[in-house]
Amino acid sequence: MLEAISLTCTRGDKTLFKELSFQLPEGQLLYLRGHNGAGKTTLLRAVCGLTLPRSGEIHWERQNIRDLGEEYHRHLHYLGHFNGLKDSLTGLENVRFLAAMHGDRIADAKISDAFYQMGVEHCQDLPVKVLSQGQKRRIALARLICSRAKFWILDEPFTALDSDAVALLLEVIRAHVEQGGMVLLTTHQEVALDRSQVNEIFLGKR
Amino acid sequence: MGINWFKYASPASFYPLAGRMIPWFVWAAVVLGAVGLYISFFVAPTDYKQGEGYRIIFVHVPASWMSMWIYFVMACWAMVGFVFRTRLSHMMAKSLAPTGALMAFLALWTGAFWGKPMWGTYWVWDARITSELVLLFLYLGYIALESSIEDADRAARASGLLAIVGVVNLPIIYFSVVWWNTLHQGASIRIDKGEVTMATSMLIGMLIMTLAFWAYSVAVSLVRVRSEILEREQNAEWVAEMFAREGGHSG
Amino acid sequence: MFSAFSTVLLRDLVLAVRNQADVLTTVFFFIIVVSLFPLGVGPQIETLRSIAAGVVWVAALLATMLSLGRMFLYDFLDGTLEQILLAPQPLAIVVLGKVAAHWLVSGVPLVLISPLLGLQFGLSGEAIGLLMLSLLLGTPVLSLVGAIGAALTLGLRAGGVLISLLVLPLFVPVLIFGSGVVEAANTPGGAGANFSILGAGLVLAVVFAPMATAAALRISMD
Numbered sequence A: 001m002l003e004a005i006s007l008t009c010t011r012g013d014k015t016l017f018k019e020l021s022f023q024l025p026e027g028q029l030l031y032l033r034g035h036n037g038a039g040k041t042t043l044l045r046a047v048c049g050l051t052l053p054r055s056g057e058i059h060w061e062r063q064n065i066r067d068l069g070e071e072y073h074r075h076l077h078y079l080g081h082f083n084g085l086k087d088s089l090t091g092l093e094n095v096r097f098l099a100a101m102h103g104d105r106i107a108d109a110k111i112s113d114a115f116y117q118m119g120v121e122h123c124q125d126l127p128v129k130v131l132s133q134g135q136k137r138r139i140a141l142a143r144l145i146c147s148r149a150k151f152w153i154l155d156e157p158f159t160a161l162d163s164d165a166v167a168l169l170l171e172v173i174r175a176h177v178e179q180g181g182m183v184l185l186t187t188h189q190e191v192a193l194d195r196s197q198v199n200e201i202f203l204g205k206r
Numbered sequence B: 001m002g003i004n005w006f007k008y009a010s011p012a013s014f015y016p017l018a019g020r021m022i023p024w025f026v027w028a029a030v031v032l033g034a035v036g037l038y039i040s041f042f043v044a045p046t047d048y049k050q051g052e053g054y055r056i057i058f059v060h061v062p063a064s065w066m067s068m069w070i071y072f073v074m075a076c077w078a079m080v081g082f083v084f085r086t087r088l089s090h091m092m093a094k095s096l097a098p099t100g101a102l103m104a105f106l107a108l109w110t111g112a113f114w115g116k117p118m119w120g121t122y123w124v125w126d127a128r129i130t131s132e133l134v135l136l137f138l139y140l141g142y143i144a145l146e147s148s149i150e151d152a153d154r155a156a157r158a159s160g161l162l163a164i165v166g167v168v169n170l171p172i173i174y175f176s177v178v179w180w181n182t183l184h185q186g187a188s189i190r191i192d193k194g195e196v197t198m199a200t201s202m203l204i205g206m207l208i209m210t211l212a213f214w215a216y217s218v219a220v221s222l223v224r225v226r227s228e229i230l231e232r233e234q235n236a237e238w239v240a241e242m243f244a245r246e247g248g249h250s251g
Numbered sequence C: 001m002f003s004a005f006s007t008v009l010l011r012d013l014v015l016a017v018r019n020q021a022d023v024l025t026t027v028f029f030f031i032i033v034v035s036l037f038p039l040g041v042g043p044q045i046e047t048l049r050s051i052a053a054g055v056v057w058v059a060a061l062l063a064t065m066l067s068l069g070r071m072f073l074y075d076f077l078d079g080t081l082e083q084i085l086l087a088p089q090p091l092a093i094v095v096l097g098k099v100a101a102h103w104l105v106s107g108v109p110l111v112l113i114s115p116l117l118g119l120q121f122g123l124s125g126e127a128i129g130l131l132m133l134s135l136l137l138g139t140p141v142l143s144l145v146g147a148i149g150a151a152l153t154l155g156l157r158a159g160g161v162l163i164s165l166l167v168l169p170l171f172v173p174v175l176i177f178g179s180g181v182v183e184a185a186n187t188p189g190g191a192g193a194n195f196s197i198l199g200a201g202l203v204l205a206v207v208f209a210p211m212a213t214a215a216a217l218r219i220s221m222d
Helices: A040-048 A091-101 A108-117 A133-146 A163-178 B005-009 B011-043 B053-084 B087-119 B127-148 B152-183 B200-232 B237-245 C002-018 C020-041 C045-068 C070-078 C080-085 C091-120 C125-152 C159-185 C192-220
Strands: A002-011 A014-024 A028-034 A055-060 A076-079 A151-155 A182-186 A198-203
Touching (some): A002 A040, A014 A028, A014 A040, A014 A198, A028 A040, A040 A076, A091 A133, A091 C002, A091 C080, A108 A133, A151 A163, B005 B011, B005 B087, B011 B053, B011 B087, B053 B127, B053 B152, B053 B200, B087 B152, B087 B200, B127 B152, B127 C159, B152 C125, B152 C159, C020 C091, C045 C070, C045 C091, C045 C125, C045 C159, C070 C080, C070 C125, C080 C091, C080 C192, C091 C125, C159 C192
Parallel strands (some): A028 A182, A028 A198, A151 A182
């Protein structure tokens, strides 16, 4: 379970949000809503541990993530604005590298399956630089599918996706939550989940 | 001492405290400076080897000592800022840097003026002067990095880390330059106190000038940190209240 | 833990092979700088021989400073660095892998080419050997310490010039002890002390520089 306790974040000298607290238990999806510039990305990065909040704590399974250090990262998968893919590597090489960094031993066959599922199986052996934005995004999502992380932090994951891919991703997220995973998500899309599995935070002025 | 130091870690409470401290240090600098200069020009005897020109050490040596001391203090403040996550500590470090750089430059400049009458040249690759040059680069690097980063917190932490890395390297750098200098002893030029037979009055003069420089540095840094506080906290309530109370004049 | 080191190292080596332009620029810059000196100083072999070690070392320094900017920049720009920071691996180890790759790609070529340049400057075989060894010990330190500068200036517009200003003071000891080996060899003490110090510096740098670099990366990625 993830718990944020009295988080305050500033950007420059501007306070984005003050003393924000929330919980995200297993099997739940938390929508993060707010206008542009309200601090959604900052909050997501703070939960990842990338950004240091001005004050407040973030706890994973009742332990402060500052104390957990890199072990905390084993449980999460972050997909932000960037795809995290190297142009000169092939789709497969990219996913293999990132999986290895995450400490996951994922068989090539399973990676291929994920590529197939996201409709980019032909991109596996192509250098990423020749691919379109949509294809790169799909590869990043294929990586998400392969991930064993319980906690997904997704910042506008539907960007650059066509309607087929959107439907696919919605289903993937839904399945993840159903199986007891946790998702923290900024998006305008709606995932088909029961109201008991869904929660919402609104940042900034409505 | 019973003072809750953390109370003063808040810019709001440090601001007036600094304001009260500044006049004391300004006076100390003026008085000590006057006494020191008097001693250096009128009391200290003429050096039998170097004549009157040597008197520049009364500026050169204190400036050199202060340039190194300030860097050390700067790194300490950065350390405090990292450990306690107090923004004021980083602001203090940032405020010290320009004065430290000035001291380093002053040490180099006066060193040049010392060298000219003695050895007919403005620049000598003496170990201390060369280390001083490297120290000046360390200061300039700190200032450049701090001003290149827009987000004030990130700028403070990045430059703070640089200061700490620099202070750890400072002894190494100094040691290497001394080594290099002794290796090339062919042109054995050392602007060392040892070359000037030290009368007690000279030593006292130098110490007083050093204290004067120190008081000046503290005063100037406090002024700078106050202006830094105002700039960083401009949206805070206490700033608005203060200006309303004092009708626009800061204390 | 070691696998994180080797994973990153291998990836960076593969990337270097596929993007040779960067690598070759460093090497050519090194060669050009060294080769220009006789044109500026005059071809008298005695003069050249006395400045050879210094010139080669300064050129190595400049070439390294030039290559530092890209150590983390590309990863920063495409979001890979973000993912690396989010990996459950000790960041210092990952940094060590990147620095090792940087050294293999930018430092080792300099070591290997230095004999040719030494010949240009009339150095004896023994002097060339000493120079190579000093570069072998010194260039990793340049990469290790330079990484700190690269990490601190990540994403800044003034990046390239700023890195040079930041790391220059830190490079001074390496330059002094590295270039001093040739001259020291002619003294009664020999160059032993230089090498001991360079070696000690390398050990210290390997232990401490990655941690400082990791801290700098976290600050820059905040």
